[in-house]
Amino acid sequence: MTPPNDHTRPTILIVDDEYGLGEMLRELLVDVGYEVSLAINGYRALVQLQNRTFDVLLTDVMMPVMGGPELARALRADPRHQHLRILFMTALLSAGPSDERLYDAILEKPFTPEHLLATLEAVRGLNPRHDSSEPSHR
């Protein structure tokens, strides 16, 4: 597995099945210095995560083939991705995963670019997950 990156640019994997949203978020995040990859469902994301790691996973909840909670469960169980920060984005907060261990934050759609960037900064500033004894940013 390749290392996440050279730590000069944070990496993020955006997982969303809605056409256009992923591309729009990529443009935004590339502009502020992220290295961005896209996947259109949880399974495609998992395939990408077999070969590399990311700093942050920004994922939708409901998607074809594999939904966000199922993806997060697989990643939380994988020691290679223990450092991965997971952000869910959903149009319906109640539809988000009920298990708080699956995520570091939830963004309610629609959200502003400022809110997204602030949330990303907040979760990236958290202690490494395995060291954290405090509740994460929720």
Added chain:
Amino acid sequence: MSDRTRDIPRLATGIDGLDTILEGGLPNGGVYIVQGPPGAGKTILANHVCFNHAAAGQRALYVTVLAESHARMLAHLRRMAFFDPGAVPDRVYYVGAFSALEEGGLEALTTLIRNELHRLSARLLVVDGLVSARESARSDREFNKFIHGLQLIAASVGSVVLLLTNTQRMAAHFPEHTMVDGVLHLTDELTNLRPLRHLQVLKLRGSAPVRGLHTVKISDRGFEVRPRLETRFGLTTFPEEAVAKGSKLAFGIPEFDAMLHGGVRAGSLTMLVGSSGSGKSLFGMQFLADGIRHGERAVYFGFYERPDAMVAKCDRVGNGWIRKGVEQGSAVLLWRRPVEGIVDELGESLIAAVRRNKATRLVIDGINGFELAADFRERMSDVYTAIAQELEALGVTTLYTVEMRSLYGPRVDVPINGLSAATQNIVLFRHVEHRAQLLRALAILKVRDSDYDPRVRELRFTDEGIRLLDTFENESQLIVGGGFAEPVDPDPR
């Protein structure tokens, strides 16, 4: 529902009125197109069915293909009463499929749909944005193969598939109509400056749906369909002889009851026709009052007078029984605004009120209010006939008021079509000039199969009640305004 169609397993939409039109719902294992212009309610209809399906413990899959974003759709749905956030995502699951369509064409879309239905064990599938799928097809043949693939999926698991499509972006000819099992057509048009939505079942295989246009209402309650009233009410003709042999119901006005030889027949329909202010409504309320006084139940259904104002007016003319009836629960007064109503909804609420309250006496005050709420005026004769026959079948004795345009004069016109044949009794109210005074007059014009007193009587409202007086004993041509030229109609419409 016929025996033939009753046996077909169906997915009930749970939508008020729609299942009635569809003979109980959409047959399982079928593919149905829901088409219409933007704003006609396709998305709300489909989501409403999904959440009703979820409320019944089943699962629904909602696939969007370059349609409205899920965030925006859910934002709109939040205000709807049917929307249950707790049903998402376990029982209603939304996925976007345009990326799959872009990557792998219709074949990839079919695969995605098949796998998702299987993964989620969903029995209801909505594909929102069929027009995008059609536009991505390289040929009609490829698109027809896609529809056929959906039919196989639906048939193999007994699912119901709804395909939502925008008619404005479709070609004039829809070859897929010949393939699918049903087509629901939605419209959104202006009629007399009022926006009106309709639903029409163009096709439903293996069923005999209620054909024609049905009114659609979209509100915070979601999607509602009002089947055309004349297709639901008055379908069984009540034998006229039963009314003719019925007991007589009095008004509690001794002079008038004597003119009728006891009253009007139970279950009959009586028209109170007259100019504005001639006393029709209060006279009708007296009929309800006498019923309440004898332990009967009564409904007042009016378009112009608010219930509290009507109760106060009755108090002022010595009719305290209406207030007592309301307080005791034996009288119900309902007020509807005709301009904002839908004629089918108004008719349905009238019949429902009579049924719910087990009313034996009814007054419909200002029956032309139905006409003001009509989407198509040419329907009204059928609508009135259906209402009259349904009321007759319910056994309620009904009085309805009709306003004449002329305040006084030789012309007596009744601007209501469709009710005359069903109306057993007609009472005329007029203003007449008598010794330089304008007085109220009353005369019975018709009592079917019975004798009556044909005198023209003065109608007087007093603090103690309604009186009929023989003020005009020696006069003639009172009703036609003898000697007076007909005035210019103040409202020549």
